[in-house]
Amino acid sequence: MTRIEFDDVTVRAVTADGDRTLLAGVSAVLTESRVALIGPNGSGKSTLARLVNGLVEPAEGRVRVDGIDVTEHAAQVRRRVGFVFSDPAAQLVMPTAAEDVALSLRTRHRSSKDRRAAALAVLESYGLTEVADRSVHSLSGGQRQLLALAGVLATDPSVLVADEPTTLLDLRNSRRIGQLLFGLPQQLLLVTHDLELAAQCDRALLVEDGRVVADGPADSVVDHYRALA
């Protein structure tokens, strides 16, 4: 398993009315296979998740993935860390499903024939063969999220960070994506408001107001959060 380390991390943002602290002195070492980040809106979950692949940089402290410093070696870390967002529209950048997956494979396969074959194989493994040559605009929300996930997993990361991957999906599709995420061999860091999903993880961190206020086995942290609400 991979090892994600937050070492006394503080994140600040510059706003119109001065600096704002988004995360204050967060420390945690994550080695569990499934880790959930839960907490109210605006508490800092996404900020914490984004630190893992350098989309956000710490003002103080360090973030490491398998001992590699994210700030110093961002490209190296990104090759290990895949990231899915809630809105797949922003993540799909090519016109068709097959081309979008192929884009992830550009560094691995130089010839476009090989790349297309590899992309089709990826699509097949996610049950997306039918939509291979369809415009990504014409896919349903569930298909798009599945495709976004396929595009990220095609790069074979060892960690997957998912920021509310099921928020925009209906019940059936969110179950499906949830099941898929939990079946992956990758280490999973999951930001979610779906407490049932969170409770299935090995560990959960409860974030409130830029701090980790509870950290432990997922079911007990979820119970604790439910009791607060």
Place this chain on the structure above:
Amino acid sequence: MTGRLAGGALLGLYRPGRTLLHRLPAGAKLLGLLVFGVVAVVLSGPWTAVAVLAAAAALAAWSGMGLRVLLHTLRGLLLIAVLLGAFQAWQRGWPAAVESVADLVALVLAATVLTATTPLDALLDTLTRLLRPARRVGVDPELVALACSLMIRAVPMTLDLAGQTRQAAVARGLQRNPRALVTPMVVRVAAQARATGEALQARGIGDRD
């Protein structure tokens, strides 16, 4: 969401097919588009412009992209064409207006034929190959090719966002208030651009090995 459909049809939508246009190598079509563009601009006069437009329409028909896609493309262009035509007619008279509008529509049609008959991946490969010499002066051909694809994609996306913004304004009875249209539109486009940038960064696209 009607904006989505209309936008998706305008540029950047490959439609698989078996016409000769589909089978031509991407480089040949790219060169053809370049020649077509130069000819369209160099030949002057309203009648030649109309002839160039007819040629572009014939290409579009030949590509088998279908009347619906064609009409969607033209509808997306309508506002710009009308504004351009009116301005030219006012400044330089009718012949000039006909010429510039016909040239514009012809060029967009020709570009649409290229993107409708060529998978973007093939286009990217060709651009990457063509740009290879530029590597010596520090340009990354992969990145330039990707930037082209993002620009092509930005057209339907922006139309989409415009449609959403307009609908939101209509829902609040603000469709006549330019600020209720322009401000959220700019905010949305900027947010979308940022999200796209982050998604690309998260996928490691653009990172140097």
